[in-house]
Amino acid sequence: MKPKNQRLALVAAAVVALFAAVLLAMWGLRSQASYFYTPADITAGKAHDGEAMRLGGMVERGSIKHLPDGVTIRFVLTDEHAQTPVVFRGIAPDLFREGSGAVAEGRLENGTFVADNILAKHDERYMPPELGNLAAEHKTAKTLEK
Amino acid sequence: MIAETGLAALWLAAGLAALQFLLMILGLRSGADVRRAMRSIAIIQGVLTLIAFAMLLMVFARSDMSVALVFENSNSAKPFIYKVAGAWGNHEGSMLMWLTILAVAGAFVALLAHRTSERTTTAALGAQALLALGFYAFLLFASNPFARLSPAPMDGQGLNPLLQDPGLAFHPPTLYLGYVGLSVAFSFAVGALLTGEVDSRLARAMRPWVLGAWILLTLGITAGSYWAYYELGWGGYWFWDPVENASLMPWLAATALLHSINVLAARGALKAWTMMLAVIAFSMSMVGTFLVRSGILTSVHAFAIDPERGTFLLALLAIYVGAAFILFAVRAPALKEGAPFELVSRESGLVINNLILSVILGVVFVGTLYPLFVEAVTGEKLSVGAPYFDAVAGPLALLLAVLVGIGPLVAWRRERRPVFKQLAIPALFGITALAITIILDSGMRILPRLGFTVGAYLAAASFLPLANRNPIRAPLATWGMALAHFGIAVALAGMAANAAFSSERLAVAKPGDILTVGPWSVMLADVTPTAGKNWTAIEAELRASRGSGAITLAPESRFYSDPPTETSESAIRTFWNGQLYTVIGKQDGSGAWQLRLWWKPFVTLIWAGGALIAIGGALALLGRLWRLVWWPWRKREWRQERYA
Numbered sequence: 001m002k003p004k005n006q007r008l009a010l011v012a013a014a015v016v017a018l019f020a021a022v023l024l025a026m027w028g029l030r031s032q033a034s035y036f037y038t039p040a041d042i043t044a045g046k047a048h049d050g051e052a053m054r055l056g057g058m059v060e061r062g063s064i065k066h067l068p069d070g071v072t073i074r075f076v077l078t079d080e081h082a083q084t085p086v087v088f089r090g091i092a093p094d095l096f097r098e099g100s101g102a103v104a105e106g107r108l109e110n111g112t113f114v115a116d117n118i119l120a121k122h123d124e125r126y127m128p129p130e131l132g133n134l135a136a137e138h139k140t141a142k143t144l145e146k
Numbered sequence: 147m148i149a150e151t152g153l154a155a156l157w158l159a160a161g162l163a164a165l166q167f168l169l170m171i172l173g174l175r176s177g178a179d180v181r182r183a184m185r186s187i188a189i190i191q192g193v194l195t196l197i198a199f200a201m202l203l204m205v206f207a208r209s210d211m212s213v214a215l216v217f218e219n220s221n222s223a224k225p226f227i228y229k230v231a232g233a234w235g236n237h238e239g240s241m242l243m244w245l246t247i248l249a250v251a252g253a254f255v256a257l258l259a260h261r262t263s264e265r266t267t268t269a270a271l272g273a274q275a276l277l278a279l280g281f282y283a284f285l286l287f288a289s290n291p292f293a294r295l296s297p298a299p300m301d302g303q304g305l306n307p308l309l310q311d312p313g314l315a316f317h318p319p320t321l322y323l324g325y326v327g328l329s330v331a332f333s334f335a336v337g338a339l340l341t342g343e344v345d346s347r348l349a350r351a352m353r354p355w356v357l358g359a360w361i362l363l364t365l366g367i368t369a370g371s372y373w374a375y376y377e378l379g380w381g382g383y384w385f386w387d388p389v390e391n392a393s394l395m396p397w398l399a400a401t402a403l404l405h406s407i408n409v410l411a412a413r414g415a416l417k418a419w420t421m422m423l424a425v426i427a428f429s430m431s432m433v434g435t436f437l438v439r440s441g442i443l444t445s446v447h448a449f450a451i452d453p454e455r456g457t458f459l460l461a462l463l464a465i466y467v468g469a470a471f472i473l474f475a476v477r478a479p480a481l482k483e484g485a486p487f488e489l490v491s492r493e494s495g496l497v498i499n500n501l502i503l504s505v506i507l508g509v510v511f512v513g514t515l516y517p518l519f520v521e522a523v524t525g526e527k528l529s530v531g532a533p534y535f536d537a538v539a540g541p542l543a544l545l546l547a548v549l550v551g552i553g554p555l556v557a558w559r560r561e562r563r564p565v566f567k568q569l570a571i572p573a574l575f576g577i578t579a580l581a582i583t584i585i586l587d588s589g590m591r592i593l594p595r596l597g598f599t600v601g602a603y604l605a606a607a608s609f610l611p612l613a614n615r616n617p618i619r620a621p622l623a624t625w626g627m628a629l630a631h632f633g634i635a636v637a638l639a640g641m642a643a644n645a646a647f648s649s650e651r652l653a654v655a656k657p658g659d660i661l662t663v664g665p666w667s668v669m670l671a672d673v674t675p676t677a678g679k680n681w682t683a684i685e686a687e688l689r690a691s692r693g694s695g696a697i698t699l700a701p702e703s704r705f706y707s708d709p710p711t712e713t714s715e716s717a718i719r720t721f722w723n724g725q726l727y728t729v730i731g732k733q734d735g736s737g738a739w740q741l742r743l744w745w746k747p748f749v750t751l752i753w754a755g756g757a758l759i760a761i762g763g764a765l766a767l768l769g770r771l772w773r774l775v776w777w778p779w780r781k782r783e784w785r786q787e788r789y790a
Contacts, residue, residue, distance in 0.1 A: 006486055010419060010497065017501040021508025024538050028509065029516060032534035036527030054529055070654025070734040090652060091731035091740050095711065
């Protein structure tokens with residue numbers, strides 16, 4: 001191959017790779033991205049049953065119930081406008097507790113959120129960005145209690 | 147006084163970096179010989195940042211609570227090693243560490259760069275100084291690690307317990323060394339683009355840096371994966387978390403660069419291409435640093451949410467990457483044509499390798515940044531997780547693994563022999579593995595099945611380049627390549643085994659109860675309280691047996707006091723054929739304990755593969771450095787003999 005053609009071929013290959021990456025990513029995102037909802041969104045009917053999603057809120061005080069099998073829990077996530085019941089089978093993360101923030105991954109089934117995974121905040125100073133505002137409100141409430 | 151000394155050293159070093167950059171402009175403009183002055187400046191600058199970093203380690207070691215950073219991230223009750231490691235377990239300290247490594251790397255470039263021309267060395271050192279300047283500004287104006295508190299508080303707030311782990315002491319420094327090694331490749335590329343001297347000499351000067359950075363990134367990713375595996379207690383080894391992707395993206399770019407730089411070094415081809423990859427590789431390091439350090443991610447690594455710092459880092463990223471791309475666009479067309487090669491040749495093979503790696507990099511990049519982009523534009527929140535990455539990157543990675551077996555067999559420039567003939571034995575390995583998976587488990591999913599097949603094929607194919615010659619006389623670099631490619635096969639087999647054969651058990655148990663998982667029966671013998679220096683814990687005593695003999699495991703659920711947090715410490719026992727992984731959860735209402743047990747056959751192969759890849763890289767680096775030192779010396783001796 002002549003050097004000139006070689007350079008052209010290489011540029012063409014790079015462009016094809018770029019397009020391939022973008023198309024592949026778009027295809028993947030369309031089918032696999034999951035959206036973040038709050039309990040208010042669920043009440044408003046924004047989410048559909050069976051769609052992979054994340055649900056974020058505060059764990060309502062007094063709502064955690066253990067089922068007889070010992071490894072399934074039910075609790076309620078709230079954003080102070082609405083509540084969504086959640087069921088989760090597994091070991092809840094260490095920082096998962098009533099009155100603090102959590103994000104559940106899973107899907108909605110007949111109004112109940114079935115979680116595959118629960119993410120709780122890892123650190124006192126750290127909040128999931130999605131919950132930033134909620135956390136601030138919560139903090140002021142706490143200070144007022146004192 | 148210690149903190150002030152550190153701060154003064156930083157300011158001095160920043161001044162020297164500015165001087166170093168001005169000298170480059172002077173040198174390139176007037177042609178004056180500034181190289182010597184630049185060298186001394188670069189070395190002094192490296193020493194000054196080392197002093198600053200040593201001062202930071204000292205205030206942490208002494209628990210000097212009058213320093214704000216120590217107060218926020220340390221506590222006098224912490225074990226000593228975590229006090230010291232705490233110095234880089236936070237935003238300011240880790241940025242100082244990054245900068246120190248950058249400046250010390252600059253000093254080594256100044257000491258060792260004899261291979262490139264004077265002009266290119268000058269330009270590269272200037273580029274390195276300009277890079278450092280941005281980070282000096284970031285540290286001094288937006289995240290001063292030495293700020294004082296007055297009056298000094300009694301005791302500190304402590305360190306996130308998840309980070310109180312030996313993994314923390316080594317994981318970030320390893321990754322940072324990798325990131326910053328790529329900055330040297332970037333500076334060389336920028337320097338060479340400025341002077342137009344992109345040739346095999348440049349490639350040989352860059353190669354050890356790229357190779358070294360790549361080895362450390364490989365180790366960092368492998369260690370990070372194992373840390374997440376045992377510390378988070380979720381049984382997974384890779385979560386496609388944005389922070390993990392932040393380290394994977396530079397690795398992918400560095401892997402592509404590592405292969406294309408060999409083409410430039412050996413054949414003088416792929417000039418513009420290699421320069422582009424050097425720019426992209428360091429851009430990915432910057433993107434990684436931005437993602438982790440700006441605090442915009444939902445992750446344990448995002449220490450602080452501080453928009454000012456995020457904006458500062460984003461601006462630095464945009465300026466450096468933007469300037470480098472513009473420089474590339476202006477200068478690349480003027481580069482001389484590279485050496486020609488035919489369609490079937492080693493060069494073409496490496497181009498295909500680069501293209502596939504670039505596509506994987508592209509899809510990981512889009513998947514990682516798309517949620518941030520969407521949220522910034524529409525305010526809508528979404529997450530992109532494992533299903534996306536597995537679906538788009540998995541098949542590409544498998545395809546690449548198939549081609550890895552073929553590429554090294556093809557000759558440089560043009561190949562006329564039938565290469566596929568040699569692949570008969572590896573193909574046989576692959577087919578045998580496929581047959582075994584069908585016999586063992588006809589319902590296995592497609593990806594693990596392909597993983598076993600490709601893994602077995604590649605395990606055999608990776609050693610073919612050594613079989614074609616006398617293996618003892620083969621260069622170390624060839625051995626390194628074979629070992630690294632074999633490591634890919636090993637890691638693939640481990641991932642496939644973990645996906646196909648893992649068994650999991652989640653249940654509650656009272657002392658005396660027996661649970662089964664895989665071939666194991668595990669009895670909960672006892673649950674007792676225990677305590678460490680800054681934590682208390684509930685410890686389970688598990689007796690596990692399969693057939694004869696029993697072993698004891700002790701998973702814990704820990705409660706740290708400063709800051710108040712709980713972590714679960716999994717107990718893992720490794721056997722030649724797998725790992726038994728146990729986690730204790732919480733007590734349920736009736737007094738029974740939650741237990742989560744996994745039997746993971748051959749899961750350790752994943753990290754063994756990662757280690758093999760890094761060792762292969764280290765062998766290649768050793769081979770290159772050996773030649774660097776040994777050959778000039780031998781040549782001299784030979785000349786002396788001849789003229790004697």
